[in-house]
Amino acid sequence: QVQLVESGGGLVQPGGSLRLSCAASTDIRSINIMGWYRQAPGKRRETVATISNGGTANYVVAVKGRFTISRDNANNTVNLQMNSLKPEDTAVYYCNAKTGYSEYWGQGTQVTVSS
Numbered sequence: 716q717v718q719l720v721e722s723g724g725g726l727v728q729p730g731g732s733l734r735l736s737c738a739a740s741t742d743i744r745s746i747n748i749m750g751w752y753r754q755a756p757g758k759r760r761e762t763v764a765t766i767s768n769g770g771t772a773n774y775v776v777a778v779k780g781r782f783t784i785s786r787d788n789a790n791n792t793v794n795l796q797m798n799s800l801k802p803e804d805t806a807v808y809y810c811n812a813k814t815g816y817s818e819y820w821g822q823g824t825q826v827t828v829s830s
Contacts, residue, residue, distance in 0.1 A: 716740075716819075717739055717740055717741050717746070717812050717814070717817075717819040718739070718740035718819070719737050719738070719739055719740075719810045719811075719812060719819055719820065719821035720737070720738045720810075720821060720822070721735060721736070721737050721808065721809070721810045721821045721822065721823060721824040722735070722736050722737075722738070722824060723735040723736050723824060724808060724824030724825045724826045725825075725826070725827070726827045726828075726829065727800055727826075727827070727828055728828070728829070728830050729800060729801060729802060729828055729829075729830055730799060730800065731800050731828070732796070732797060732798045732799075732800065733797045733800065733826060734794060734795070734796050734797070735751065735794065735795040735797065735808055735810075735824060735826075736792050736793075736794050736795075737749070737751070737792060737793045737794070737795075737810030737821060738790075738791060738792050739791045739792070739793070739812060740791075741791065742788075742791060743768070743786060743788060743791045743792075743793065743812075744768055744788055745768075745814065746768060746812045746813065746814055747767065747768055747813050747814055747815060748765050748766070748767050748768070748812075748813045749765070749766055749786065749793045749810070749811065749812050749813075750762060750763070750764060750765035750766065750784070750793075750810075750811045750812075750813075751763040751764050751765075751784060751793075751795045751808055751809070751810060751811070752808070752809045752811055753804075753806035753807065753808045753809065753826075754806055754807050754809070754823075755803075755805060755806040755807075758806075760809070761775065762775055763775055763778055763782065763795070763808070764778065764782055764784040764795060765784070765811075766784045766785070766786055766793065768786075770786065772784050772785075777803075778797075778804075781797065781798050781799045781800075782795060782796065782797050782798070783795070783796040783798075784796075793810065795808070797826070800826075800828045801828060802828045802829060803828075804826060804828050805826060805827050805828050805829070806826060807823040807824065807825050807826075808823065808824050808825075808826050809821055809822075809823045
């Protein structure tokens, strides 16, 4: 069982930045893929960014060049640096972990981009 706890959400103005962190209860080197997903009101949950335990990162087109996902193996965390935020980035952001057998989700953290 892997527990994931997100932090770092909040209210930010358009063009601003936020850094989300996801703390895992286990050694993340044992987790194949970790990622961030988001769900806006009335919309389906979508992938934002993923990173493999080898460090390969992938991003949805809408956030490429603005968001950066990274793994901190020493602290068992995965971070999402979000720059140049837009109102359409407003959503609940969820951390996700995929092992060879199971999938785990955090409780989510709200990100609101508004002036």
